[in-house]
Amino acid sequence: PAEIVAASPFVVTAPIDAVIRQVVVNPNTRVKKGDPLVRFEDVSLRNRLEVASQEATLARARLKKYYQAAFNDPEAKRELRAALAEVQLKEAEAAYARDLLSQTVIRAPRDGLVVFNDKKDWTGRPVSVGQRIMEIANPRNVRLKIEMPVNDAIVVARSARVRVYLDSDPLNPLNGKVLRASHEARPSDSGIMAYELTAIVDPGNRETPRLGIRGTAQVYGEKAPLFFYLFRRPLSALRQRFGL
Structure with a gap:
């Protein structure tokens, strides 16, 4: 695939x-x-900002009150530092709520x-x-993602040739080269264990294929003896069965 x-x-x-x-x-x-x-959804964040803004306003009013009274009232002078810290805290909470609200819309x-x-x-x-x-994504900058089932696995070298037959245009295959291959097989979208290959599309191909189009790939590996080619699937099954 x-x-x-x-x-x-x-x-x-x-x-x-x-x-x-x-x-x-x-x-x-x-x-x-x-x-x-x-x-x-931003209702709770709007309410949170409203509450935080009101608390910051009250804290500033309290600070102003203590500041005016501090000239004649020693008790108010002692409370002045705590009131200033309260203002800083409430303003920070309001700024945080405002920042969260600004993130309720994701833009490109x-x-x-x-x-x-x-x-x-x-x-x-x-x-x-x-x-x-x-x-x-940039629709003009694409790659080929190929899932090679474990049963069909072959030795794939970097820059190995690839040919892909797209479902939308099977009579005009795409040519490409392997860019990288995973070292471990993982469950694929279809539920089978497979190695993932990433290939680049040759510049000489026709117009850039559309993202999301699927098809079938042929990957050309290294040359191997005829015996290995004929019996690679049985050998692969034996390796998986006995852990060889």
Whole structure:
């Protein structure tokens, strides 16, 4: 299995712990830098900012009162330092609440194509700080992601030739070269153990394929004896069975 993926996408993550109210953009659409992408529920944060602002206002009023009375009242003079600390604390809390509220809208950090699943999967969903939501990719800078099942594994050298037959255009295969390969097999999206290969598309190919298109790949490894070619699957099965 093979898929056209972004070469160096920008990963958009949740800046705060919150519930997503709305995903503004649709999957696989172009955005400009500064465009809104995601809006979070902000009622509790607005209330938090309102309370913090009121407490800061009261603290400043209390400080002013002690400051005016400190000239004639020793007790007020002693309370002046505590009142100043209280003002600094409440103003810091208000600034923090204001900063959180400003992060309830995620905006595109750059131009590109937004890549994610269905909007309905995200609406009303709680997310944590750092959780991946979507990617912003350059549609002209793509790579080939290839999953090589363990049963079909061969020795793949860097720059090994690759040919990919896309489902959307199987009669015009893409040519490429292996850029890197994983050293360990992992469960793939289809539930099988596979090695992941990343390949670059040859410049001589036709127009850049669209992100997300899938297909089937042929990977050309090093030359091997005919015996190994004919019996590689049985040998692979024996290795997995007996841990050789």
